[in-house]
Amino acid sequence: MTVVPPAAGEPRRPDGPRNPGDAWVVAPSGEKYWGRFGAAGLLAVDAERGVLLQHRVAWSHFGGTWGLPGGALHEGEGAIVGAVREAQEEAGVPDGSVRPRFTSVLDLGIWSYTTVIADVVEPFEPVISDPESVALEWVPFDEVDERPLHPGFARAWPALRELVRARPVVVVDAANVVGSVPDGWWKDRAGAARRLAGRLTGLSVSGAELGLGGDAWFPSIALVVEGAARGIDAPEADIEDFADLRLGGDVAVVDAEGSGDDAIVAEVARQVEAGRYVVVVTSDRELQERVASAGAAQVHSSGWLLGLLDGERR
Structure with a gap:
């Protein structure tokens, strides 16, 4: 060369x-x-x-x-x-x-x-x-x-x-992900959910992890929260370091009015109906089966998402 x-x-x-x-x-x-x-x-x-x-x-x-x-x-x-x-x-x-x-x-x-x-x-x-x-x-x-x-x-x-044509969205069971890390989340459920939402801003996932082509993807996020975590605000991306470039998909917070599991299944069905490629994050076995039946393209455990956030699955 x-x-x-x-x-x-x-x-x-x-x-x-x-x-x-x-x-x-x-x-x-x-x-x-x-x-x-x-x-x-x-x-x-x-x-x-x-x-x-x-x-x-x-x-x-x-x-x-x-x-x-x-x-x-x-x-x-x-x-x-x-x-x-x-x-x-x-x-x-x-x-x-x-x-x-x-x-x-x-x-x-x-x-x-x-x-x-x-x-x-x-x-x-x-x-x-x-x-x-x-x-x-x-x-x-x-x-x-x-x-x-x-x-x-x-x-x-x-x-x-x-x-x-592929528009991936990751639907996250916030309670399940937060509950998998023993960091005192039970003392402030809303604060723990808010921290998770902030970490999800600008999430990058490889095409191989998503089962798609391409290299790095920046999917939209639907973070489903329940109980005391309801009412948290969606995080705003800090774009100053990217010359006003909006890096990554939106993080939308979905409040579960009743059962968190039911809200997650409903969100999956809504996203599938909209033509999205839906990936669900939850370690709840029964819920995994329900979202798969609702049309989720992939279902992953909380550990999968935490590995991405911690840089272990690049």
Whole structure:
């Protein structure tokens, strides 16, 4: 592998001098890939309008094709942050307008590309904001294949199109999870449930753990609380460290008016009816059988979730 700087005549970035990551990685076979530290792109998904595509300027790599806003990562920069930064630079994607749902990584050993699939949570119109775009358009899902696509995106799109249909939600039996950790929760059930809700904010689960493709997923959470824990507020994500990026799914708190088990089964049925891919967390054997009958795709013990939160199941 060799690293080759960009040609002298190539346009600079919109904010001044090039970053050290702006260089070609050349494989022994002669193939070259943009981004010394890898690259990332944003696949913004709008339920009404489709996906945001960029018509690449002629002088760019595979110019004239349609692909994703994206580019080279900076040294030490995370792929999600880098993908959103590049999309802001190339397509004017506003702060806080998208929420990552999952990532898909192409790792070639010498170089990697991360596709960040993100849902539009604040509708926006893309704006051509640097020389790399000829056009930016929202393209309906069933029309993407009609465009001349960037070869890399063309190879990835069939699998991504299927994964975009999956909207996982994790329904959590709060009492069961909290009760599995002897930390004095019985002295303050509401406080213990509130702490659990905070830990669930921004939960990342691998595609393998969920039984889905892709790499890291950020599922929505439905935290079912009962008894003295009812009435706690849903936590607000701290997004300052992500440049106003909303990382991870929402954490919704569901108050059980009566039986906690009945409320969990009802929540599972509601989510299944809405077309969601439902994962349930409870160690209660009888409840596990009930939620499976209600349509849950997966049922896991409290230990599974605690392992994720403690970083033991990455």
